[in-house]
Amino acid sequence: MSADLAINGGSKTRDTSKKPWPSVGDKSGRLFGQEEIDLLTEVVNSGKLFRHGGRMVDQFEKEYAEQVGLKDCLAVTSGSAAIHAAVAALELEPGDEIITTTITDIGSVMGILQCNHIPVFADVDRRTMIMRPDAIEAQITDRTRALVVVHLFGQPAPMDEIMAIAKKHNLYVIEDCAQAHGAEFGGKRVSTIGDIGCYSMQQSKQITTGDGGMVVSDNDELMARARMWHDKYYERGGEMRGYMRLGICYRMNELTGAVALAQCRKLPEILRRRRASAEALYEKIATIPGIKPPWVHPDAKHSWWIFSFQIDEDVLSCDVATFRAAIQAEGMPFGTGYAGGIPICMYPVFQEHQAYGTGEFPWEPPYGRMVEYREEDYPETYWAQANTFITSWNEGYTEEDAEDIYQGLKKVAEAYS
Numbered sequence: 437m438s439a440d441l442a443i444n445g446g447s448k449t450r451d452t453s454k455k456p457w458p459s460v461g462d463k464s465g466r467l468f469g470q471e472e473i474d475l476l477t478e479v480v481n482s483g484k485l486f487r488h489g490g491r492m493v494d495q496f497e498k499e500y501a502e503q504v505g506l507k508d509c510l511a512v513t514s515g516s517a518a519i520h521a522a523v524a525a526l527e528l529e530p531g532d533e534i535i536t537t538t539i540t541d542i543g544s545v546m547g548i549l550q551c552n553h554i555p556v557f558a559d560v561d562r563r564t565m566i567m568r569p570d571a572i573e574a575q576i577t578d579r580t581r582a583l584v585v586v587h588l589f590g591q592p593a594p595m596d597e598i599m600a601i602a603k604k605h606n607l608y609v610i611e612d613c614a615q616a617h618g619a620e621f622g623g624k625r626v627s628t629i630g631d632i633g634c635y636s637m638q639q640s641k642q643i644t645t646g647d648g649g650m651v652v653s654d655n656d657e658l659m660a661r662a663r664m665w666h667d668k669y670y671e672r673g674g675e676m677r678g679y680m681r682l683g684i685c686y687r688m689n690e691l692t693g694a695v696a697l698a699q700c701r702k703l704p705e706i707l708r709r710r711r712a713s714a715e716a717l718y719e720k721i722a723t724i725p726g727i728k729p730p731w732v733h734p735d736a737k738h739s740w741w742i743f744s745f746q747i748d749e750d751v752l753s754c755d756v757a758t759f760r761a762a763i764q765a766e767g768m769p770f771g772t773g774y775a776g777g778i779p780i781c782m783y784p785v786f787q788e789h790q791a792y793g794t795g796e797f798p799w800e801p802p803y804g805r806m807v808e809y810r811e812e813d814y815p816e817t818y819w820a821q822a823n824t825f826i827t828s829w830n831e832g833y834t835e836e837d838a839e840d841i842y843q844g845l846k847k848v849a850e851a852y853s
């Protein structure tokens with residue numbers, strides 16, 4: 437073990453008090469500028485902040501749909517709202533089951549339960565933390581109606597195999613692209629492969645309005661339902677006949693639309709920057725014995741929301757906790773675990789079947805099934821949460837930052853090899 441290591445009193449690879457890492461939490465890791473200010477000023481000067489009758493949200497929807505390569509985009513208030521809208525647009529029955537993943541943000545799952553459907557969870561691939569096709573298939577029952585597929589960390593899920601399963605079992609596919617603006621699988625942009633796609637523009641995402649989201653699809657029927665539902669089933673421009681179904685109000689306003697439009701136009705440059713620095717880091721750390729860079733599916737084009745790696749404990753003489761402490765002491769920005777470090781299905785809301793009041797609706801018969809979410813069904817999830825190092829990536833990272841990370845990881849790996 438080397439005395440040079442910062443954890444043993446040596447000097448740090450990077451003194452982050454003098455040279456902090458760029459962050460998605462402020463301007464250092466975000467691409468904001470005059471473009472956002474100009475469009476915001478236009479909105480304020482117009483006096484019109486409501487989307488109907490305004491210009492920004494409409495224009496953003498048009499340009500984002502064009503970027504993704506689909507006919508239609510609906511802007512909403514968050515990524516969670518987008519998932520909720522996509523699930524609502526399917527018009528399923530209470531108690532119907534939707535399969536999703538154990539490693540994601542709770543926003544992937546809340547919309548399922550809010551529409552009174554039962555979330556069922558599939559275990560992941562330990563290399564990517566993305567749900568596995570065989571694990572999905574193992575969870576299908578006669579009540580399964582849809583999948584919420586999460587493209588985690590900016591890497592697409594294996595959509596060829598997942599779409600084959602969906603076709604075989606006649607399931608809708610919602611693509612949760614909250615973390616994956618610009619990612620592609622097999623040359624196709626995520627959100628264009630399944631039936632309907634959802635994005636988030638929360639502060640940390642590739643493009644951001646602080647909070648915001650989008651639903652995208654070529655399916656006119658699903659989009660018409662999502663659009664009516666998100667606007668309280670208000671018949672804009674038509675004769676008001678009274679509200680038709682239970683809807684909600686998830687409308688985006690013009691101020692958010694202005695920032696969304698400016699950010700949408702910057703997405704190609706944001707992706708270029710993220711890919712340049714992340715791919716440089718990937719190449720460098722792949723040369724360090726004992727470090728395994730993130731496994732990327734050969735058909736995937738990553739959009740780098742999170743940069744991850746794993747260590748090879750057969751090569752290194754330390755465990756994950758020791759390695760983590762040592763790289764953090766070097767000033768490296770990595771931790772382990774994601775979203776609390778426990779599988780989503782272990783959260784009390786699922787363990788206790790406690791969505792509303794004191795009953796167990798929608799799990800309880802006659803609506804649904806008392807699905808039990810058991811630790812032993814998710815061995816790969818537990819392994820991946822404990823053994824994967826992650827850091828949030830952003831467009832502020834440079835090749836110089838990548839070099840510093842390489843030096844820090846190399847120093848620790850060599851000390852423990």
Ligand SMILES: Cc1ncc(COP(=O)(O)O)c(C=O)c1O
Binds near residue numbers: 586612637649
């Ligand atoms: C995969 C995934 N889905 C959904 C969401 C929910 O998005 P929002 O925070 O905009 O509601 C997030 C947010 O982090 C996410 O990462």
